[in-house]
Amino acid sequence: MKYVTYLYDNKESVGFLNESDNAVYPLSFADMNALIEAPKEKLEVAIKEAKNKILLSDVTLLAPIPRPKQDVICLGINYKAHAIEELSSGMTLMPGTIIATGTPSGVGMGFDPPKFLKSGDMVECSIEGIGTLCNVVR
Incomplete structure (x- = not known):
């Protein structure tokens, strides 16, 4: 599983990439820093609840962590x-x-x-x- 930051409808979001169906599944985290800091259990629940998918061809992939908290x-x-x-x-x-x-x-x-x-x-x-x-x- 690959976590990604992407742009869709002029909104930056995070999700995970499912390569088998060329889709991004949005996750309910504000950004990649919030995803990284989330407890493992919260991340697991968010992944299980991710039902909507956006075709990879409809998003623009961005830097995985566009604004890291540290250098x-x-x-x-x-x-x-x-x-x-x-x-x-x-x-x-x-x-x-x-x-x-x-x-x-x-x-x-x-x-x-x-x-x-x-x-x-x-x-x-x-x-x-x-x-x-x-x-x-x-």
């Missing part, structure tokens, strides 16, 4: 193993903090031999309590 923190993949411990020792990580791990452009060229994403590789982005977005490189 987005980006880290090179080489720092992934100790990133959270290192970050939390110098700052308070609040619910909604986005930590993106990845490698800056051009770093792969510096390896011997060079390392690049290839067809079939999977890139994942996870938010605890929400889910994982998986993309396969083609």
Whole structure:
């Protein structure tokens, strides 16, 4: 399941994407920050109650969290193993903090031999309590 922020009838809303029928199911949260902060039980109830669907072709998908409560923190993949411990020792990580791990452009060229994403590789982005977005490189 993928949670999305979308624009429909000039109104920004949140919902989840059902890829099998190419539709967005609206959820009753003010925005993605409210969804992230909601107790798991409230989210589960909202998903079960989501009956109306809007065709994906009728909405405009927006950034998943258009206005995060905290800055987005980006880290090179080489720092992934100790990133959270290192970050939390110098700052308070609040619910909604986005930590993106990845490698800056051009770093792969510096390896011997060079390392690049290839067809079939999977890139994942996870938010605890929400889910994982998986993309396969083609």
